[in-house]
Structure formats: structure tokens, C-alpha cells
Amino acid sequence: MSFSRILVLTLMPTAACLSVSANGESDDDDDGDESAAASSSDDGSAHAEVAFYEDVAPLLAAHCNGCHREGGVAPFTLTSYADAVAWAAPILTAIEARTMPPFTVNNDGSCQTFTDARWLADEEIDTIARWVAAATPEGDASLGMPEPPETPKLSGPGVRNMVTPELYVPKAGLLPDAALDDYRCFLVDPELASDQYLVGFEIVPGDARMVHHVLVFNVDPARSGGATTNADAMTALDDASPDEPGWPCFGSAGEGVWVEGVPITWAPGTGATRFPGGAGVRLDAGQQLVVQVHYNLAQVEAGSTAPATGIALELADDVERRAHVALVDGFLLSLFKEPAMLPPGDPAAAFSYEVTLAQIPNMTTEFENVDVIGVLPHMHTRGTRMKIDFDIDGKTECGADVDRWDFDWQQTFFFEDPIAMKMTDTMRVGCEWNTEGETEPVGPSLGTEGEMCLVGVMVAER
Numbered sequence: 076m077s078f079s080r081i082l083v084l085t086l087m088p089t090a091a092c093l094s095v096s097a098n099g100e101s102d103d104d105d106d107g108d109e110s111a112a113a114s115s116s117d118d119g120s121a122h123a124e125v126a127f128y129e130d131v132a133p134l135l136a137a138h139c140n141g142c143h144r145e146g147g148v149a150p151f152t153l154t155s156y157a158d159a160v161a162w163a164a165p166i167l168t169a170i171e172a173r174t175m176p177p178f179t180v181n182n183d184g185s186c187q188t189f190t191d192a193r194w195l196a197d198e199e200i201d202t203i204a205r206w207v208a209a210a211t212p213e214g215d216a217s218l219g220m221p222e223p224p225e226t227p228k229l230s231g232p233g234v235r236n237m238v239t240p241e242l243y244v245p246k247a248g249l250l251p252d253a254a255l256d257d258y259r260c261f262l263v264d265p266e267l268a269s270d271q272y273l274v275g276f277e278i279v280p281g282d283a284r285m286v287h288h289v290l291v292f293n294v295d296p297a298r299s300g301g302a303t304t305n306a307d308a309m310t311a312l313d314d315a316s317p318d319e320p321g322w323p324c325f326g327s328a329g330e331g332v333w334v335e336g337v338p339i340t341w342a343p344g345t346g347a348t349r350f351p352g353g354a355g356v357r358l359d360a361g362q363q364l365v366v367q368v369h370y371n372l373a374q375v376e377a378g379s380t381a382p383a384t385g386i387a388l389e390l391a392d393d394v395e396r397r398a399h400v401a402l403v404d405g406f407l408l409s410l411f412k413e414p415a416m417l418p419p420g421d422p423a424a425a426f427s428y429e430v431t432l433a434q435i436p437n438m439t440t441e442f443e444n445v446d447v448i449g450v451l452p453h454m455h456t457r458g459t460r461m462k463i464d465f466d467i468d469g470k471t472e473c474g475a476d477v478d479r480w481d482f483d484w485q486q487t488f489f490f491e492d493p494i495a496m497k498m499t500d501t502m503r504v505g506c507e508w509n510t511e512g513e514t515e516p517v518g519p520s521l522g523t524e525g526e527m528c529l530v531g532v533m534v535a536e537r
């Protein structure tokens with residue numbers, strides 16, 4: 076079976092948080108549509124047409140309070156008028172740059188649009204801008220703050236619930252660039268007696284304040300990525316800290332563990348997710364899951380114990396559309412030829428490569444015509460931008476413009492309109508990094524010291 080043709084790119088998030096400043100070209104809100112955003116002042120107050128409770132609170136509740144609430148992942152709440160006033164200027168800066176809500180791929184329509192995009196609409200940004208310009212009027216406080224929308228949950232017969240081990244104490248100070256971050260991998264066995272299709276998933280952090288992202292790799296324990304089998308490599312990693320569950324893994328699933336793919340990516344605020352269009356990713360009998368949890372300790376006391384992370388898989392024996400995730404990184408693959416090097420001191424060091432879909436390592440050979448349904452971009456902390464294009468029958472289609480890359484916010488982006496391709500069509504990937512902080516050239520590496528230009532490509536058969 077194609078899964079035995081195995082390769083081997085591991086995805087390896089590293090440490091450190093990066094705040095990429097957006098390049099500010101938030102698509103010019105063609106100010107035409109001043110719509111009826113403002114409905115407030117029938118109370119006859121002297122306030123401008125926009126007021127907090129009438130116009131701004133619903134936007135914060137819908138788009139921000141999933142994270143900016145008591146117990147949420149964000150470092151401050153935006154759940155009251157006082158909060159919003161105190162943060163008014165940074166809020167405006169962040170939403171105009173579209174760095175908040177976090178969603179790093181450009182969704183303005185110039186290069187695809189994506190499902191569940193977190194971008195605010197132009198009119199919503201305009202509403203908040205006018206509220207700030209009007210000196211943050213309060214409006215009718217009796218309206219109160221709306222509840223944030225419920226995040227969807229998984230339920231049903233196909234759902235299998237698992238948890239990572241309890242009682243891990245995330246460590247501060249492990250990483251020079253990211254003193255408050257810890258990346259830990261946990262082995263979770265979904266006990267798959269037969270091949271199954273993953274059609275949906277849900278991640279439930281035990282303490283939402285600590286969990287910044289979760290990546291779940293599927294791993295074949297019998298497969299050998301080098302000197303040892305994955306099973307032995309994982310046992311050795313786990314045994315290195317006998318008193319604690321899991322192992323450190325800024326390197327994908329950990330040193331020497333070869334992964335098949337990353338079917339699950341999760342960032343805070345994401346509820347239950349189903350792959351679009353009835354697609355399912357096959358998990359082979361006996362495969363195990365390595366769950367990488369990125370903890371951030373900014374909001375908890377040092378030494379706090381992280382409760383278990385819940386993982387729910389929605390599995391099916393069969394699916395409408397078979398899907399497959401495969402990873403490629405031409406920058407990393409240059410190590411096998413002539414290693415590419417990024418010069419130090421360059422605000423826009425670049426590397427690009429192209430592959431046909433069929434050339435992507437570990438790509439299934441079972442499909443001929445596919446829809447590309449999603450992409451997972453991955454660089455390390457020097458990354459600023461990743462551009463993906465598809466050449467289809469000689470015509471170029473813009474695939475994804477990740478123009479505000481932020482290592483902290485990694486996720487798969489699903490296309491609103493999947494991209495129909497043949498396996499012989501080409502994907503072109505261009506990465507840009509800022510190496511101004513470096514004195515030596517930066518090469519490809521799975522570790523924090525180097526960089527990556529990886530794309531996870533999710534295809535569904537057509």
C-alpha cells in the first residue's frame with residue numbers, strides 16, 4: 076500500500092514566539108459601505124452614531140471573547156466597556172493590521188478565501204474605527220455584553236474520546252527565545268483495530284489559559300525512520316524523564332520519530348472541526364497519535380500543573396471522499412543536494428521551490444484527480460511570509476498568501492473553493508524570512524536554530 080512508501084519529513088515547530096508586524100496593507104476598505112452599522116442613539120444622547128453596547132460589544136463577543144475572556148488564552152479580557160476603552164487604541168491597530176483575530180493567511184479575496192476565516196469584515200473594522208474616533212461612547216449599558224457564540228462540539232457514535240496524560244508541569248526557561256513556552260509531546264493510542272477514516276476532531280485544553288496550539292501527528296510505530304523503529308524511539312524519549320509524562324518535542328513528534336502526516340491542527344477558539352465536503356483522512360490500523368501541545372505560561376504561576384488535553388476523534392469505516400495529508404519542504408530537502416543558506420541581516424531572505432503533487436513525499440498514489448482542500452504552512456520564528464501558487468494545466472492559480480506569518484498561530488487553512496488539480500500539476504512555494512537578528516547564515520533545520528518552508532497539503536479524491 077502506498078503508506079509503506081514512506082518518507083519522512085517531520086514537521087518541527089520550534090520555540091519562541093514571534094510577533095510579525097503585518098505589512099499593513101489590510102485591504103483598503105473602500106469606505107463606500109458605511110452601512111447601517113450605527114443604530115445607536117435613539118436614546119437621544121449626544122453620542123456619535125456608533126456606541127459600545129449597541130455596535131462594538133456584539134463584535135467583541137463574536138470575534139474576540141472566545142480568547143479574550145476570564146480563563147481564556149489571551150492575556151487580557153475584552154468583556155466589559157472598561158476593558159474595551161482601556162484597550163481601544165491597540166484594538167484598532169491590531170484589527171486594522173488584521174493581526175487580531177489571529178488568522179495569518181490573507182483572506183481578502185485576492186488569493187482565495189478560507190472557511191472559518193477569522194478576519195473581520197471591512198464594515199466591522201470601520202465600526203470600531205468610528206467608535207474609537209468618537210472617543211469610545213458607551214451607549215445603552217442596559218443592553219449588557221452578549222454571550223460569545225458556543226463552539227461546536229463533537230458527539231455521536233463515531234466519536235472516540237481520549238486524553239493526554241495528567242500532571243505534566245510545563246517548564247519555563249527551556250528556550251532562550253521563548254522563556255515562557257514549552258512544547259511537549261504525548262503518545263495517545265487511538266486503539267485502531269482496523270483502518271478508519273478521520274472525518275472530524277475536537278481538542279479541549281484542560282486549562283485554556285496555557286494551551287497555545289496543538290498538532291496531532293499520526294505515527295506508524297513499526298516504521299523505522301533511522302536507527303530504530305518509531306516505537307523504540309518514542310519509548311526512549313519517554314524514558315528520559317521517568318517522572319513526567321511525554322517528552323520534549325520542538326522537533327515535530329520528537330527526535331527520531333517519523334510521522335505520516337498532521338491530520339489535526341488546532342488553535343484556541345476552534346471548536347469541533349469536520350473536514351470539508353465529507354472528506355476523511357485514513358488512519359491505518361495500529362497507528363498511534365503523537366499530540367504536541369504548545370504551553371504558554373504567561374498567565375499561570377510557575378510550577379502550575381497542566382491538566383490533560385482532551386482529544387476527540389470522529390471516525391468512520393468509510394467516507395464519501397478519501398483525503399490524504401502529505402508534507403513537503405523543498406528548503407529542508409536541499410540538505411540532500413546543496414543546502415540552501417539564508418544570508419544574515421536580510422529583512423526579506425527568500426527561498427522557493429516547486430513540486431508536482433505526485434512528487435510530494437509520502438503523497439498517496441491512490442488518487443489521480445484531486446481537490447486540494449487545505450494547506451498547512453509552517454516556518455519557524457524568522458518567517459514573515461509564505462506564498463503558495465498552483466500551476467494547473469499551464470495556468471497559474473494563486474493558492475494562499477500567508478502574508479502575516481506568526482509562529483504562534485499555526486493551523487490548516489481550508490479553501491472555500493477547493494482547487495481542482497491532477498497529481499501531475501505543480502505547486503510552487505515561496506518563503507520569506509527576516510534574518511536581521513542573525514550574524515551567521517541560517518540553514519534548513521528541524522530545530523530552532525534553522526528554518527523551514529514546509530507545506531502540509533490536504534487533498535481529497537475527485
Ligand code: HEC
Pocket residue numbers: 134135138139140141142143148149150162165166167169170174175176177195342343344483
Ligand atoms: C484565537 C484567540 C484570540 C482571538 C479570537 C482574539 N485574540 Fe487578541 N490576542 C490573543 C492572544 C493569545 C494574544 C497575546 C499575543 C499573542 O499571543 O499573539 C492577543 C493579543 C491581542 C492584542 C494585543 C496586541 C497584539 O496584537 O498582540 C490585542 C489588541 C488584541 N489581541 C485584540 C483582539 C481583538 C480586538 C480581537 C477580536 C476582534 C481579538 N484580539 C481576538 C488571542 C486572541
